[in-house]
Amino acid sequence: NAGVMxxxxxxxxxxxxxxxxxxxxxxGHSHVYWYRQLxxxxxxxxxxxQKENIIDESGMPKERFSAEFPKEGPxxxxxxxxxxxxxxxxxxxxxxxxxxxxxxxxxxxxxx
Amino acid sequence: SQQGEEDPQALSIQExxxxxxNCSYKTSINNLQWYRQNSGRGLVHLxxxxxxxxxxHSGRLRVTLDTxxxxxxxxxxxSRAADTASYFCxxxxxxxxxxxxxxTQLTVNP
Numbered sequence: 572n573a574g575v576m577x578x579x580x581x582x583x584x585x586x587x588x589x590x591x592x593x594x595x596x597x598x599g600h601s602h603v604y605w606y607r608q609l610x611x612x613x614x615x616x617x618x619x620x621q622k623e624n625i626i627d628e629s630g631m632p633k634e635r636f637s638a639e640f641p642k643e644g645p646x647x648x649x650x651x652x653x654x655x656x657x658x659x660x661x662x663x664x665x666x667x668x669x670x671x672x673x674x675x676x677x678x679x680x681x682x683x
Numbered sequence: 684s685q686q687g688e689e690d691p692q693a694l695s696i697q698e699x700x701x702x703x704x705n706c707s708y709k710t711s712i713n714n715l716q717w718y719r720q721n722s723g724r725g726l727v728h729l730x731x732x733x734x735x736x737x738x739x740h741s742g743r744l745r746v747t748l749d750t751x752x753x754x755x756x757x758x759x760x761x762s763r764a765a766d767t768a769s770y771f772c773x774x775x776x777x778x779x780x781x782x783x784x785x786x787t788q789l790t791v792n793p
Contacts (some may be wrong), residue, residue, distance in 0.1 A: 604780065604781070611785075612785060613771055613786050616781065616782065619779060619780055636758060661698065664781075668762070670731070671731050672716065674725045676725040679723075
């Protein structure tokens with residue numbers, strides 16, 4: 572049973588470009604969460620999605636960030652017009668609700 | 684202080700010793716989950732303890748929860764060098780999101 576998969580593992584973008592981060596949840600999990608971790612800090616919640624629905628996006632910056640979890644395919648976290656402050660590790664977790672959240676290996680985004 | 688703080692920020696012990704890390708939170712929780720993170724890696728789930736539970740064990744790990752004090756502790760017994768990592772507690776409140784603190788950096792010296 573494969574765990575949560577994220578790709579790419581490392582992503583380098585220049586300022587102003589777009590970053591697309593993908594997350595495939597564990598088999599049977601329909602709940603996906605995105606978190607961001609800045610260096611030397613804990614994880615900060617960004618968004619919680621179920622298939623085709625955004626349940627809670629209170630942790631998402633109002634501009635440039637969007638997330639989706641389509642009926643088919645992985646969940647996508649999209650960052651438009653990236654800036655240096657977006658450099659961070661982005662983690663995806665999946666769960667059946669009210670149970671453990673299992674985290675993927677993360678995508679490390681570097682904005683140059 | 685923010686929701687979810689681990690204490691201490693850093694802990695250095697010798698192999699074989701026990702390590703205790705604490706986590707405090709502010710609002711009521713559904714459950715609390717402890718994770719380990721090795722440098723540059725993802726989070727590995729260790730133990731989930733529900734709000735109506737007081738103690739759980741898994742191998743060398745023991746987690747306690749005191750809802751009256753809004754605190755939890757993680758005890759690692761007979762520590763090994765491989766236990767060196769950052770440890771985070773995540774509190775699940777309403778809406779299923781997890782709120783994390785800054786973590787405790789544990790170093791186990793051989």
